[in-house]
Amino acid sequence: MRVAVIGQGPAGLALAHRAAARGLYVEAWDPQPYALHVLSVFTDELPAWAKNLPARSTTTPVVYTHGGRKIRIDREYRVLDNARVWQKLTTFPVHRELVDADTVTPAELGADVIVDARGTRDLYTPGSPVQVATDDFVAAQQQAHESVFMDFRDVPSNRFTYQIPLDSRRMLRQDTVLATRTPPEEADVFIPLLASPYAGSHIPYGARAGFVNPFTGYSVATSFCLADETADAISARLLHGTGGSSPRLPWEKPSFRTDRYLSVLCLRTLLSVPSPLYRTMIEGVFSLRPELARKLLILGYPGATLEGMARIWATLAGSDKVRLARAFAGAATSGLHLDRKGYP
Template sequence: MPITDTVRHRLQALLKRATRNQQALPGRTASLKRALHRLAASPLGCVDYPVIVLGAGPAGSALHAALRRRSIASLLIDPYPVMRNTYGIFADEIPSWLDKRCIAAVTKPVVVTADGDRFPLGRKYCLLDNAALASQLQAGDLLEHPATIVDAHTVQVGEQTLRAALIIDARGNRLHPMANQRREPTLSESKAVEQVYQLASGVLIPQHVLDESGITPPAVWMDFQPPHAHSLPDDCSPTFGYIMPHPAGILVEETILATAQPPTPELFDTLTTAACERARRYIPTLVADQLTPVEQVCIPLLAPTGTAVDGAIPIGAAAGWINPVTGYSVATSFRLADLFAAAIANPTADQRRRLVGTLHQLSVDRWLLTAAVPVLLALNRRQLDTFLRPVLCAPQPVQRAFLTLGDLSGTLRGMWQVFIRQPLPLQGLILRHMGTRPNTGANSPLNQQQLS
């Protein structure tokens, strides 16, 4: 059988398995259906707020703002309502309601190959201003306090008990190894102790340093050249650089796209060192005390999320709105926040079907992309560059469809384009690993759930 027929049959088999298992995937919708049905039958009842949203990250804040735009009162609760990480979004995915002040920078980034060649990404990419984003999305009732979900309509905030027609859980992934646990994981989640992560560590080149040097590094979405010959140990997963304008200067991040290595402080120190070395590649006169560490990012890619906790409806990372190939997507959270708010504001059968159908498609798409994670874990730096290049060089519609979670046909087209444009040895590696279980242990979420 020709190799192209083999991969075509493999994709068809994966799609069938994804569709068959969609109810067991992150984003399951049974609890959501029941909640919206109750809301339609008895819109408010005796409640303090129609909706209470727990978690003031991008997903929770976006839903809170979407409800306010529809004149639905909601209470946003978070003990630390600060968006610490930097967030980016493609210009063609910016929603019409987002204030222009939330855009910190608009760039036309390039991709740098392992050989040093450069090519344009082909799409404008924007860095968001977290302060302006929080100002717009968190306006209204905001309570800075830990909260505990009691049941589908009740939360406990200190000694205060609050009731709502809907409780929305947007507190992120319960298995996040770096976060302060704001709730207990379920039994099935607590068993899934091994994971695949996307990790990054970023440093800031302050604006005054840029002014003194007279050098402004270009915006780079992915730089596959090594930061320095000796800055990364041999057993470290392949990394790439991410260089973007920042309100206070230039952000330089070193990122591991996917790794089974645990996110230890030592690994983040290694990434921070690599980010500093990469910054010096662009401005050789930089010294260590001129660079400011600004963030450490850890995204669990395979955690079994999406199930309701005590009747609350999960959204964002808590609902599995994470592309397992590219990581968390602010654009997905913005898009689905509007759909959720529309279904809550007008919980008709048509609105419910539209929302549930979208979440089903997102779940199937995420399941299908999960099949590529074992391939990512098997690639070295040069192979990762070669593997991703067909998508990064693709026409804008194909690139957007593949990188946007929820476009199933686009994902299939993108996966096919990725495969047929690989050299023969890499095609063999893809066939050996695609859809298999990566070496993350018998209890890993991928082994337990994603490919069962």
Template sequence: MVIAGGGPAGRALARACARRGLVTVLIDPAPARRWRATYGLWADELPSLPGNAVACAPSTTLAFGTAPHVLDRRYLVVDNAGLRTWLDGGYDVVAGTVSGVDHGGQGSSVRLEDGRVLAAGLYFDASGARPRGDRYEQTAFGAVLPAEDALRLVDSPDTAVFMDWRGSEQGFLYVLPLGDGAVLVEETSLARKPGLPLELLAARLRARLKAVGLTSRGREERVRIVLDVPVPRRGRTVPFGAAAGLVHPATGYSVATSVRLAEPVADAVARSWERGPGAAAAAAHGALWPASARTVHGLRRHGLRALCGMPSEMVPVFFDLFFTLPIPLQRAFTSGREDAPATVEAMSALFRIAPWKVRKHLIGWRALRRSR
């Protein structure tokens, strides 16, 4: 196995393949580089995550549309070093960048920019989704503040704010304790095509901080997530992680999904390997995208387009409604990747309780309920 991309998705897949006795090579442009992004996830999405890969488990998670909502669901902030340690081992790492791949009957040749060529039985692309002008993106600009400064934005340094639309219809504030006496505050644009420029989000964050007497004086974080990736076509190159459309189109989350799916994908490859590379690639794609997952992905993309079509003043109202849904329905839409009936129920329940000013932008969701 040759896997391009040394982030959490690529390393999770490399570990899973190696543990099944598959000789595995991971290609990483900068193997020693630390992961700088801040990753959060719901604990029920990845119950196997070890304690040393958790930086912080906030005592309370809140969301604000126009009113506060306490989310009765455990949220975790990932310790990147611990996550990487958990995912490392059993495979070789090659420093380099893939420039091209040639597929043959017995395998593939993976060409690197420096001229080296690696022979591969099966090639996975876990190098991420490329920004394109015709795809929705979520962008964000964040600053890391001392916890005492963040108390001007939240009541407790142990509180996570999943999203806060108060005071703005153009974007929301994300507040996340990091477990080391610091807090990440991030100005986030939900979804745009293309995403809002980071410079604009940085200016909004600095203005928000200035309004409560704060200035950004710590580490900064820049985020650009491609949301609207379709289910990839079957082929000899098997995309994985964000490259495979595993980013949730409406939330931007993907790490827990990618790490969790590494195991069944590796199982599928190991079971089918004796039938040849083509069969192994088809099996990997099938493990990633069963019919139920393709259906849910289509529903989520439909939800993304409906949300992006709303007037900006309606978006906080929409989220007020969403966070009044029972937690199982919230979980179904955010995490039920292969549960189409529950996803439809969540969407139709939201449609039923929405006032007409919101409902008219969700009119297609009623059709989804009727066709279930």
């Protein structure tokens, strides 16, 4: 059974690696040898096979609220060493060339099935919400060598500063906009939070399959976690066809689709309230117990999303509770629905 994977960002790499580990013959296409942007994840979000991937740094980050409160996140945070990660996981042939995934057929690539893992920049619709950030690489100073996951101090209420050490000498600082419908023309990070549905004939994966959490913008850990299950589903479909007895792809399952629906509601709700309240809700995530916060930040745990939002709502002032409840009701009654693949 032969699988062609177009796109070797973190999602395509993870799936190709796990499919090859299961005995499928995998070939990949991507002109770039490895991802150039900084990739960071909490170690406890990764599956067992990925927990010890090469890292440039590991830290225990903190969050600073707009009022100056310091919240320590008692979880290991890894900045991946992209070159070494790609070298370790590339256990299959890779063609360093562009392929038009919109028109190519499996037969043209000598494959039984094609996986499209090219991300979602081409699926972005102007006016839809995005998360954006600008990068600033600075020399590490001893007094500033702190890993800060989010810093809401001294920035506009719809922004936060992100600061992580890359090694003993350099740090990355990002000025991040949580969600906006009017992004700047230039941005180093550009994450469509509600990309258009994938309409191609291949199997999408990663952000292209709807893995981006609309509430947080996170998707890398989800792509790693779902790689095994997706590879198994592809293998079963190649063996037995795509009839009623074939396994669902993980993002087509009710739990994933429900959580994506809830996260879309959260995003639309928070975009409709004043940005200081949006900021307060995001800050509230890090006051939750660690396991609940972990599940809230990624997709696939609808119960955690409901519980987390309810607990954060309960901590708000009375006027903010009313404002948020009205905004949520408005988002829920605006005709939002998801198709079979989990897209709004």
